[in-house]
Amino acid sequence: MKILPVRKVRLWTSTCLPLCFFFYIAVYCNSAIWSSLSINTHPLDNILTGSGFRKLLEERSRLSSNVSHGGGGKSRRLPSCIIIGVRKCGTRALLEFLSLHPDIVTADEEMHFFNNDDRYRQGLEWYRQRMPPSRSHQITIEKTPGYFISSMAPSRVHRMNSSVKLIVLLRHPTVRTVSDYTQIYFNKLGKNESLDAFEDLVLDRESKAVNLRYKAVQISIYHHYFRRWLDIFPRQQIHVVDGDHLILDPVSEIRSIEDFLGVPHHIDYSILYFNSTRGFYCMRLNATYERCLGASKGRKHPDIDQTVIRKLNRFFVPHNKQLFNMLHVQFPWT
Numbered sequence: 001m002k003i004l005p006v007r008k009v010r011l012w013t014s015t016c017l018p019l020c021f022f023f024y025i026a027v028y029c030n031s032a033i034w035s036s037l038s039i040n041t042h043p044l045d046n047i048l049t050g051s052g053f054r055k056l057l058e059e060r061s062r063l064s065s066n067v068s069h070g071g072g073g074k075s076r077r078l079p080s081c082i083i084i085g086v087r088k089c090g091t092r093a094l095l096e097f098l099s100l101h102p103d104i105v106t107a108d109e110e111m112h113f114f115n116n117d118d119r120y121r122q123g124l125e126w127y128r129q130r131m132p133p134s135r136s137h138q139i140t141i142e143k144t145p146g147y148f149i150s151s152m153a154p155s156r157v158h159r160m161n162s163s164v165k166l167i168v169l170l171r172h173p174t175v176r177t178v179s180d181y182t183q184i185y186f187n188k189l190g191k192n193e194s195l196d197a198f199e200d201l202v203l204d205r206e207s208k209a210v211n212l213r214y215k216a217v218q219i220s221i222y223h224h225y226f227r228r229w230l231d232i233f234p235r236q237q238i239h240v241v242d243g244d245h246l247i248l249d250p251v252s253e254i255r256s257i258e259d260f261l262g263v264p265h266h267i268d269y270s271i272l273y274f275n276s277t278r279g280f281y282c283m284r285l286n287a288t289y290e291r292c293l294g295a296s297k298g299r300k301h302p303d304i305d306q307t308v309i310r311k312l313n314r315f316f317v318p319h320n321k322q323l324f325n326m327l328h329v330q331f332p333w334t
């Protein structure tokens, strides 16, 4: 064994050892800093500070997809499911709740593609480009309540994809009519315009019978519009949701939609919670991030003359019967 000269040993202990010690401390601190950073800068936490719920969902979906699907690429796809209506029956709440599912991606905006001639003329490629990016295993969903009452939409949707799945939400027709009126009332209020009282619009001025020219009444005669869809699509391709029940027990309505779409049950009451201030179910994505629908959803309805409400209820009875026979369903409203 070679003995080191004393001078070399002194040099080693006086310069190399302190250097190695310093280097070791620097590496240790650095890795400690990074590991603490990686805890504090979890991708979800970053997003929480700023860019909102949509990004949060996308990030969560990206993380879960990367784990279970090897992180394959995304592309924009035509919807394989469309929420076609009905206006004011809870279409936004349903879309947002479904967007919490890792196997579902949703288009934020109403596309008005199949019910608007100018947009439809732009072509399917234009429509596809407006869809959110998705992975191949995910279902893309769009919602435009205007499709339900459009005479052109059924055949146009069928032409795009004859096996597309359709979701229709229905609410008690009188409640829906009042909700529709309330929405228009507030829209006008925002433009400093006024609107006649509900009672004056919903009843004919002379005869005092239900005013069939009033659009909000027309839309609530559901079977008129449903017939057009059933002329083109098989019944089993259309899932009907009870919009009143969606308000009270969203998870049970969503479970049957998950079955209809063929995706695993994912949305439960750990993700949705009842917000007593809002009086509605809201979304909880993690311990710190919660979101309710905007103020234009769940507005207080005006107090309406009860004789007018009873008149409307009676008016809708035969129409409801026709609807139930057509759909082979029963709703709590008769």
Ligand SMILES: Nc1ncnc2c1ncn2[C@@H]1O[C@H](COP(=O)(O)OS(=O)(=O)O)[C@@H](OP(=O)(O)O)[C@H]1O
Pocket (backbone or CB within 6 Å): 086, 087, 088, 089, 090, 091, 092, 093, 145, 178, 179, 180, 182, 183, 246, 247, 280, 281, 282, 293, 296, 297, 298, 299
């Ligand atoms: N969770 C939750 N939060 C808030 N609002 C909820 C929820 N679930 C259902 N709803 C009901 O949705 C009604 C609005 O329906 P739509 O989203 O279809 O309206 S729209 O046609 O898109 O304007 C809206 O009707 P109004 O109460 O008349 O405002 C709500 O009652």
